[in-house]
Amino acid sequence: VHAQERFFEMDLMRRQAAGELAAIFGKAALPLDMEIRQYRMRARAREFLEQLPPDQQALLRAYRIGVNKGLNALTVRPYPYLLTRTQPVQWVEEDSLLVIFSMFVTLNDPINKRELGLSTMHAALPDALYRFLTAGGGSWDTPLTGNPLEWPPIPSVEDFNLRKKDVPALTNGIEFDESIPGxxxxxxxxxxxxxxxxxxxxxxxxxxxxxxxxxxxxxxxxxxxxxxxxxxxxxxxxxxxxxxxxxxxxxxxxxxxxxxxxxxxDFIDWVRVTLDPDDKSRYLGASGWQPIRRYQETIDIRNAPAKEITVHETEWGPIVTRDHDGVPLAMVWTALQxxxxxxxxxxxxxxxxxxxxxxxxxxxxxxxxxxxxxxxxxxxxxxxxxxxxxxxxxxxPRLPADWSNPxxxxxxxxxxxxxxxxxxxxxxxxxxxxxxxxxxxxxxxxxxxxxxxxxxxxxxxxxxxxxxxxxxxxxxxxxLDHRAILYVRWHALLMETLNHPGNSGLYTQVKNILRNWNGHAAVDSVAYRIVRGFRQEVIKTLLNAYTADVQKRHPSFQLPRLSQIEHAVWRLIEEQPLHMLPQSHDSWDELIFSCMQQVIANLQKQSDDITARTWGEKNAAHIRHPLSQHLPEWIAKWLDMP
Missing domain, CATH: 3.60.20.10 (Aminohydrolase, N-terminal nucleophile (Ntn) domain)
Known part of the structure; x- marks a missing residue:
């Protein structure tokens, strides 16, 4: 039944994990394949298959037989293969393990970019500021056991003074994205x-x-x-x-x-690899100098010559990238053990x-x-x-470390x-x-x-x-609860900001919209969209100011996911320390008002009638078939959900 109803999707999952998508989609999928092929998941799937107990190996054999029997019993191959003018490849036992690998890729961060970002911040920021921005929890914590964590104090004026700092002008500031597959x-x-x-x-x-x-x-x-x-x-x-x-x-x-x-x-770690200065083919391992293992991987590309890549591996895992200072980093990931x-x-x-x-x-x-x-x-x-x-x-474990010590x-x-x-x-x-x-x-x-x-x-x-x-x-x-409890205090802050004298008629309209909000993230709510955008604008403005030096010194820096940043930003809003205020603003009230102006201006870019700028308009679902982006619109619309 799986084969007859979902074989193309099964095929994509095994190919995603194995780095074999380009064989169907051509050069467009090559970057994805090259990134994931560093982990040699098909080779590992074969190794892991041999390590399974006999009953599980027998189950995978039975499943393989059933999948291929079901696929071969179809009078015509599944329609995605007709659209791509390709043929399905028979299922083998290791493919089921690749499907599990694909869930590791989905549920973990396969390039561990969060810790790369933390490493760059740790190296470039004062320690007090780094700890203040990246702590692990605070008053919103709701663990099953234990108490909420205590958020670190605001850095002192001696630790970090933004008013006396020559903050570089940023042409493209970082984007703040706290979306999480939850x-x-x-x-x-x-x-x-x-x-x-x-x-x-x-x-x-x-x-x-x-x-x-x-x-x-x-x-x-x-x-x-x-x-x-x-x-x-x-x-x-x-x-x-x-x-x-x-x-x-x-x-x-x-x-x-x-x-x-x-x-x-935290189930992925980075290891800082020390290369032999006289022989770059060796690295310092836990038991002394070791040769770097090299594996040749061939990536088949539809309608193009195959691509050969070399994977370099250590005793800990493959060398995938470099740290902020250029030191090679090997990945240690539970999926690869x-x-x-x-x-x-x-x-x-x-x-x-x-x-x-x-x-x-x-x-x-x-x-x-x-x-x-x-x-x-x-x-x-x-x-x-x-x-x-x-x-x-x-x-x-949140930062790259030297593991050459046994x-x-x-x-x-x-x-x-x-x-x-x-x-x-x-x-x-x-x-x-x-x-x-x-x-x-x-x-x-x-x-x-x-x-x-x-x-x-x-x-x-x-x-x-x-x-x-x-x-x-x-x-x-x-x-089904869609109350926006997190945003209640942000709504109150915005209402307080709008109550300042001298606001224009537009802000009176915004105030009326916010006054009638029922506190839900509702499809037809303009107020929720404004409040949500306001919170994100404040957080983004502050993070851009605090990481400006990082961005200047490391142009490729990407802000790591700082899921707990609400605790830091709200403390700043409550205490309003002058030395933490970006130079482009004269007061915290002025910064908050400026963020509100930016949110309203963004809504007005779409239409002067902001009453039509609902949350549902922004948060519409775009549920697409994996093939639709490669096909003409008149075909794609029959594959995608409305």
């Missing part, structure tokens, strides 16, 4: 649930890219026992599958229901309680995820699914007994939304891979603590 999952224990006969309730909403066709494939698997009546199946599993894999990714087997969100732990990928996830299909499910999830070879599970006995549990690296040595680096995998785990909390409630989940002592285990601001988690937590009893529809209403 999800949420939450659960309530059986004693809080109604109409479940004591079973727990689990909600999950995985916010991966919307695409045509959908990434996930709804599936129900019923296994019959030939010795029992069909009215009593041996198993009945309902959920979603990922075409390319023979497994229910998440769902329920009528004993448990399980769910995932991306954990955004032996034991990182397996099919243990399928064992959840036969788990009978949350404790069994946790043991399975912790050993599963998959991108590390927040795992929330409930069972029919009313129990609920949270832990991390997927393998976690065990770090040793005194180094900051005591520094990764020492295999964390033992499941040391995984953070919460079972049946006293409150009977669990929640995650891509934010920090654990107390500061356990954060060192998971790391900070750019986890999200706690605002979404707080909204979910507060909602599930606002009721004593829950039905399934109650949890659905929480998933």
């Amino acid at each position: 999800s949420n999952n939450f659960a309530v224990a059986g004693n809080l649930a109604v109409m479940t006969n004591g079973a727990a309730l689990v909600a999950n909403d995985m916010h991966l890219t919307l695409r045509v066709p959908n990434l996930w494939f709804r599936t129900r698997l019923i296994t019959l026992d030939k010795h029992a009546p069909k009215a009593h199946p041996r198993s009945d599993i309902i959920g979603i599958t990922l075409p390319g894999l023979p497994a229910i990714v998440l769902g329920s087997n009528r004993h448990i229901a399980w769910s995932f969100t991306n954990s955004y732990g 032996p034991g990182a990928i397996n099919l243990d996830l399928i064992k959840l299909e036969n788990a009978h309680n949350v404790d069994d499910a946790a043991q399975i999830a912790q050993r599963a070879g998959m991108p590390p995820q927040n795992f929330i599970v409930g069972d029919k006995h009313g129990n609920i549990l949270w832990t991390i699914a997927g393998r976690i690296p065990l770090r040793s040595g005194d180094f900051d 005591a520094t680096g990764w020492r295999g995998w964390l033992s499941p007994v040391d995984y953070p785990l919460i079972s049946n909390p006293e409150s009977g409630r669990l929640w995650t939304a891509n934010t920090r989940t654990v107390a500061i002592d356990q954060l060192a285990i998971l790391g900070d891979g750019g986890y999200d601001l706690g605002a979404r988690s707080r909204q979910i937590r507060d909602s599930i603590f606002a009721h004593d009893r829950f039905s399934a529809s109650d949890l659905l209403s929480i998933q």
Whole structure:
């Protein structure tokens, strides 16, 4: 069924991970292939396949046979191959592991650009300013265990004085983008649930890219026992599958229901590689000078000669890029480590309680995820699914480090007994939304891979603590909650700014729009769009001023995702220290007013009638088929969603 309904999408996922898209799309896909081919994922998939237990190898063989049988049974090949005038290539066992690799690429940052940006900032900024801009949390934190973190103090005038600094003029400032492929999952224990006969309730909403066709494939698997009546199946599993894999990714087997969100732990590190000054083919490893391993990779390109590239690898991983000072960097990524990928996830299909499910999830070879599970006995549990690296040595994993000291680096995998785990909390409630989940002592285990601001988690937590009893529809209403609680104080700040005397008639109109806002991120809301744009403009203005030196010294610098920057910026707005005010403004009030003017001006560029500039106009969905951008509009419109 996967092959007959989704083979082209399966094909794209294996090709994305293997760096083989150019064979279909030609030179346009070559940069993507060259970037991902550095990780040699097809070669690793073959190695990992041989390391799987015999039953999992047998499952992949059976799946391969079924996929190819289904594909060959079609009277005509899937239509994307007709449009591209190509032929589908038969499925092999390693391709399913490449599909898992593709999820690592989706859920992790395959070029780890966040830590590259942090490294550049760390080297160029005063330490107090760096810590103030990049801290790990504050008052919005909503972890499952522990308290909110304390945000560092504002740098002193001695540490950083923007008023006396010759800030370079920036022709193209950095863009502030805090979008994050996020999800949420939450659960309530059986004693809080109604109409479940004591079973727990689990909600999950995985916010991966919307695409045509959908990434996930709804599936129900019923296994019959030939010795029992069909009215009593041996198993009945309902959920979603990922075409390319023979497994229910998440769902329920009528004993448990399980769910995932991306954990955004730190599962990629950069290693600063010291090359031998007399022989650049050698590097200093943990046991002395080592030869750099070289692998030749051939990238097939449709309608063009093949491209040959050389991959350079160290004992830690491939050399992928250079640090801000030119030092080569090798990537250490959980996805590339032996034991990182397996099919243990399928064992959840036969788990009978949350404790069994946790043991399975912790050993599963998959991108590390927040795992929330409930069972029919009313129990609920949270832990991390997927393998976690065990770090040793005194180094900051958010920054590139020298691992030539044998005591520094990764020492295999964390033992499941040391995984953070919460079972049946006293409150009977669990929640995650891509934010920090654990107390500061356990954060060192998971790391900070750019986890999200706690605002979404707080909204979910507060909602599930606002009721004593829950039905399934109650949890659905929480998933559909579009109150913009994060923006309430920004709305108040904007109203205060608009109340200044001497404002024009236009600002009176804006004030009227804002006065009637109901606090929701609604499709027809102009106010939400203004408030949201205002917040982003203030943050972008300040970050451009504070990183101007970085941008001047490193023209290719890209601002890393600073998910917690809300804490820093709001403290500046509250305390308004003069030495942190950009020189182009005379006061903090004037900066805030200027940001508001810029937002209104941006809306007016589209039309003088700002009452038509709704959030829905900006936040429209453009759900496209992967082929449509390569085809004429009259064909593309039949492939894309409206």
